[in-house]
Amino acid sequence: MEIALERIAEKKLRKFTQDVFLAIGCSKDDAELAADVLLKADLRGIDSHGVARLTGYVRLWDKKRINPTPQIKVVSETPSTATIDGDAGLGLVVAPFAMKIALEKAKKCGSGWVAIKNSNHFGIAGYHALMAVEKNMIGMAMTNASPLVTPTFSKERMLGTNPICYTFPAGKYPPIVMDMATSTAANGKLEVAKRKDLPIPSGWAQDVDGKPSVDAGVVTRGGSLLPLGGDREHGSHKGYGLSAAVDIFSAVVSGANYGPWAPPFVAYLDPLNDLPGEGLGHFLGAWRVDAFRPIEDYKKNIDQWIGRFKSAERIDESQPVIIPGEPEYEAELVNRVEGIPLVQSVKDDLNTLAMRFDIEAL
Incomplete structure (x- = not known):
C-alpha cells in the first residue's frame, strides 16, 4: 500500500x-x-x-x-461571445487564452462567454474560473472529457467526468470556489487510489456488466464511472443531467467532439475515426459583479453569507x-x-x- x-x-x-x-x-x-x-x-x-x-x-x-x-484563433465572435479554435494545443494554454477573452468581453458588456473546440485536457477548472475573481468578477469554467461515465440505467460509457466550476469573489474571506466533477468522483481519484493500492468507495464505479465495484482499476478493464448520485435511487439522474449540460455547452455549442466521441485521454487511447467535431471542448464565462450592484455592497453581503454559513x-x-x-x-x-x-x-x-x-x- x-x-x-x-x-x-x-x-x-x-x-x-x-x-x-x-x-x-x-x-x-x-x-x-x-x-x-x-x-x-x-x-x-x-x-x-x-x-x-x-x-x-x-x-x-x-x-x-x-x-x-498552436495558433489559437477566434473563429466566431459577437460583443459578448466568441468561439475559439485551440489548434490542438494544450488545454492548459488554450483555456487561459479563452478566459482572457471572456474577461475582456465581460468588462465591456457585463458578461462574456467563450466556447472552445479543438483543445485537450485543461487541468483543474478552478484555475480558469479563478482568473475572474482577480478582476472582481464571477467566473465559470467547464469541459467535456473522455467517455468513462454511464448515463443512468446504462452500462455503456457515454460521458466524461465533465467538471464544472463557479468562483465568487469575496471581501475579507477567500473566494468561494465550487469545482467538481459531475460524476461521483473524478477519474483522477481512482488513479490516486490505484497508485496507493486502496479500494474506492461503493457507488463510484461499476464493472463491465454494470455491477457495483470498489476496485480502483475497474475502469481500465472496461468498467465505468457513475454519475453524481451513484444510482437512480440516490439521484444519479441529476448528475447525469449536469454532465449532459456540460457536454453540450462545451462541445455541441463549440463544434468539439461530444458524448462517446470525445477523444480519450492517454490511458484509454483508441483510434480517432469518424469524429463529429474537433478535439475536446470547453466553455468559459465571466460576469462583472458591478454590472448588477456596487462591488462594495456585494462584498459586504457575500462576507456575511460566508460568515453565517461557517x-x-x-x-x-x-x-x-x-x-x-x-x-x-x-x-x-x-x-x-x-x-x-x-x-x-x-x-x-x-x-x-x-x-x-x-x-x-x-
Whole structure:
C-alpha cells in the first residue's frame, strides 16, 4: 500500500514541469503557463490533476494529439461571445487564452462567454474560473472529457467526468470556489487510489456488466464511472443531467467532439475515426459583479453569507462547516511553505521523463 509522501519544493517542481513542456516544443511563455496550471492543482491539494498528469500530456504529444505551438484563433465572435479554435494545443494554454477573452468581453458588456473546440485536457477548472475573481468578477469554467461515465440505467460509457466550476469573489474571506466533477468522483481519484493500492468507495464505479465495484482499476478493464448520485435511487439522474449540460455547452455549442466521441485521454487511447467535431471542448464565462450592484455592497453581503454559513450549528463540534473551496485554500497555504507532496510512483514517473529529456531529476 503506497501512502508514503515526499514533499518537493514548489520552485523545484515548477522548474521541472516547465522544462518538460519546453522539451516537447512549447514556447517559454506557454511552458510557464502550463506548469502554473498543473502546480495550482497540486498546491490546492488536487493531486489527481497536478504534475501526476505530466506523463499523460507527453504521451498525447507522442501520439501527435497535442500541438506544442498552436495558433489559437477566434473563429466566431459577437460583443459578448466568441468561439475559439485551440489548434490542438494544450488545454492548459488554450483555456487561459479563452478566459482572457471572456474577461475582456465581460468588462465591456457585463458578461462574456467563450466556447472552445479543438483543445485537450485543461487541468483543474478552478484555475480558469479563478482568473475572474482577480478582476472582481464571477467566473465559470467547464469541459467535456473522455467517455468513462454511464448515463443512468446504462452500462455503456457515454460521458466524461465533465467538471464544472463557479468562483465568487469575496471581501475579507477567500473566494468561494465550487469545482467538481459531475460524476461521483473524478477519474483522477481512482488513479490516486490505484497508485496507493486502496479500494474506492461503493457507488463510484461499476464493472463491465454494470455491477457495483470498489476496485480502483475497474475502469481500465472496461468498467465505468457513475454519475453524481451513484444510482437512480440516490439521484444519479441529476448528475447525469449536469454532465449532459456540460457536454453540450462545451462541445455541441463549440463544434468539439461530444458524448462517446470525445477523444480519450492517454490511458484509454483508441483510434480517432469518424469524429463529429474537433478535439475536446470547453466553455468559459465571466460576469462583472458591478454590472448588477456596487462591488462594495456585494462584498459586504457575500462576507456575511460566508460568515453565517461557517457559524452554522454543527453535528460534531470537532468538524467545522466548510465553505466551497476552503479546504483547497488552506492546502495551498501549507503546500507553498512545506512543499508539494508526491507519492513515490509519481516521482518515479516524473524522473523517467527527466531521463528521457535529459533534465535535472527531482
